[in-house]
Amino acid sequence: NEQQLHEITVGSIANVLGSDYAAADQYPVRTRMPSWPYMFVSRITACTAQRGQLKPCEVHWEYDITPDDWYVVKDQVPSFVSLESSHAMIVAFTLIGCDEMFQG
Numbered sequence: 001n002e003q004q005l006h007e008i009t010v011g012s013i014a015n016v017l018g019s020d021y022a023a024a025d026q027y028p029v030r031t032r033m034p035s036w037p038y039m040f041v042s043r044i045t046a047c048t049a050q051r052g053q054l055k056p057c058e059v060h061w062e063y064d065i066t067p068d069d070w071y072v073v074k075d076q077v078p079s080f081v082s083l084e085s086s087h088a089m090i091v092a093f094t095l096i097g098c099d100e101m102f103q104g
Contacts, residue, residue: 002042005091009033013094020051021097027104031093037070040085049092057096061088 004016009032014022024030033039046060063085071078093099 005033005041005044006036006039008091008094009039010035013099017095021094021100024094024097024099024104027099029104030099031090033087033090034084038084039087040081041088041091044088044091047092047095049095051095051097052101053096054101057092059088059092061085 008016013024013030014020033041040063041061042064044059044061047057049057049059063081065072065077065081067075069077071081
């Protein structure tokens with residue numbers, strides 16, 4: 001959910017994904033999505049990424065938009081929101097364990 005994605009982004013990966021990911025929390029630089037207000041992902045609904053497996057995978061995500069979001073103008077959503085929401089793919093790098101593989 002969005003709170004867990006926010007925790008992975010600005011807090012602890014291990015708090016969400018478990019102790020297998022604790023090493024990544026120690027790196028000063030690691031793969032992470034942009035934080036609010038530029039985190040355009042509400043939830044990840046499916047992901048085929050596997051820890052330690054550098055192979056093709058899929059991530060399915062959703063993003064909730066409300067009429068009062070800061071970027072909505074005259075009931076229009078700018079196209080950058082779709083582009084920026086693709087940052088959900090960064091979660092696949094986290095799940096694979098790229099930070100541990102490449103030390104951040």
